[in-house]
Amino acid sequence: MSGLADLLKALAADGSQLVGPTVREGAIVHAEISGIEDLPAGWTEVQEAGTYRLRRREDQALFGYSVGPQSWKQVFFVPRLRLWQARRDGAGVTFETEQSPPRRLALIGVRSCDLHAIAVQDRTFLQGAFVDPDYAARRAAAFVLAVNCGQAGGTCFCVSMATGPRVTQWFDLALTELLDEPHRFLVEVGSERGATLLARVASAPAAAADREAADRIVAHTAQSMGRTLDTGGIKELLYRNLEHPRWDDVAARCLACANCTMVCPTCFCSTVEDVTDLTGEHAERWRRWDSCFTLEHSYIHGGSVRATTKSRYRQWLTHKLATWIDQFGTSGCVGCGRCITWCPVGIDLTEEVGAIRASHAAPPPAAEDTTHGDA
Numbered sequence: 443m444s445g446l447a448d449l450l451k452a453l454a455a456d457g458s459q460l461v462g463p464t465v466r467e468g469a470i471v472h473a474e475i476s477g478i479e480d481l482p483a484g485w486t487e488v489q490e491a492g493t494y495r496l497r498r499r500e501d502q503a504l505f506g507y508s509v510g511p512q513s514w515k516q517v518f519f520v521p522r523l524r525l526w527q528a529r530r531d532g533a534g535v536t537f538e539t540e541q542s543p544p545r546r547l548a549l550i551g552v553r554s555c556d557l558h559a560i561a562v563q564d565r566t567f568l569q570g571a572f573v574d575p576d577y578a579a580r581r582a583a584a585f586v587l588a589v590n591c592g593q594a595g596g597t598c599f600c601v602s603m604a605t606g607p608r609v610t611q612w613f614d615l616a617l618t619e620l621l622d623e624p625h626r627f628l629v630e631v632g633s634e635r636g637a638t639l640l641a642r643v644a645s646a647p648a649a650a651a652d653r654e655a656a657d658r659i660v661a662h663t664a665q666s667m668g669r670t671l672d673t674g675g676i677k678e679l680l681y682r683n684l685e686h687p688r689w690d691d692v693a694a695r696c697l698a699c700a701n702c703t704m705v706c707p708t709c710f711c712s713t714v715e716d717v718t719d720l721t722g723e724h725a726e727r728w729r730r731w732d733s734c735f736t737l738e739h740s741y742i743h744g745g746s747v748r749a750t751t752k753s754r755y756r757q758w759l760t761h762k763l764a765t766w767i768d769q770f771g772t773s774g775c776v777g778c779g780r781c782i783t784w785c786p787v788g789i790d791l792t793e794e795v796g797a798i799r800a801s802h803a804a805p806p807p808a809a810e811d812t813t814h815g816d817a
């Protein structure tokens with residue numbers, strides 16, 4: 443325990459802002475933290491479709507929960523960003539581009555599914571034809587202290603998506619929390635930076651028994667996923683069923699509130715807004731998160747392309763699980779379960795895909811009996 447406290451102190455001493463889990467307003471959220479004392483000691487959560495609540499644990503686990511409402515998306519792809527501002531300057535106008543703040547971050551407690559989500563967002567913002575400078579500046583030099591999940595959430599399905607629960611890449615250090623006495627952490631080194639940092643705090647070589655215990659914890663998490671999703675041929679399944687009656691069924695329940703896209707760690711849509719003051723002397727352009735569930739999102743001159751909730755839900759789900767694969771070579775879903783938990787009416791994408799798949803698996807209706815027997 444004191445080793446983790448020292449690790450966080452060393453990161454802070456190097457000038458990194460610690461961003462980690464903490465309890466706030468009835469949820470475990472990612473926020474700026476000062477040290478180990480801000481972590482959600484002794485808390486866990488209960489999640490189901492449309493339900494999230496905190497619950498006390500019987501121990502003092504620091505990472506004894508699965509995932510909260512926020513992913514790390516908000517840290518790199520910030521919800522609101524001023525792109526530029528302009529001032530009237532005599533007869534002309536002066537433009538000032540926003541300079542990205544040089545802010546070195548240390549992310550504390552990152553789960554495997556969320557590391558995969560960050561990799562998905564990197565493809566969009568860093569590895570395409572255009573690099574997003576603000577995302578790149580925030581992402582650069584971020585230190586990742588990852589955590590292997592010690593329990594699965596009620597809506598998680600990372601095993602189905604091959605994104606967890608064990609952290610395998612994209613980390614500097616990875617912890618597994620061992621809760622028997624003495625409360626301690628098994629640490630895995632994932633980078634040179636991680637090794638250098640670890641060398642500055644007191645640690646001991648891991649005992650074979652501790653390594654086995656850590657393996658058992660992760661294996662147990664993998665076996666207790668809240669959900670499963672059969673991904674076999676999922677792209678083709680969805681492409682074949684763009685007119686399936688299930689889309690009408692889900693549209694009758696969906697509020698088009700956009701919650702699922704806000705909490706999703708891979709969704710990347712945004713819009714821009716121009717604002718001006720009343721004098722007309724000063725104007726600003728802001729980028730803010732947008733969602734394919736809003737009517738305006740697909741607006742082109744003359745109207746919205748996706749005017750119905752059915753078309754918007756279908757767009758979202760088929761993009762996540764099918765067209766994303768064509769676009770980026772990977773699924774747009776990492777199985778974190780947030781869209782299920784935070785949907786106010788409990789719509790569950792694993793259930794929706796399952797219903798479409800089941801309708802294909804169902805035996806064809808029996809042929810009408812046209813034979814006539816004796817009365």
Ligand code: SF4
Pocket residue numbers: 702705706707708762774775776777778779780781782791
């Ligand atoms: S679609 Fe849902 S389960 Fe998949 S990554 Fe997004 S929020 Fe998580």
Ligand code: SF4
Pocket residue numbers: 695696697698699700701702703735781784785786787788789
């Ligand atoms: S699926 Fe749920 S969270 Fe997403 S827009 Fe519809 S009601 Fe909102």
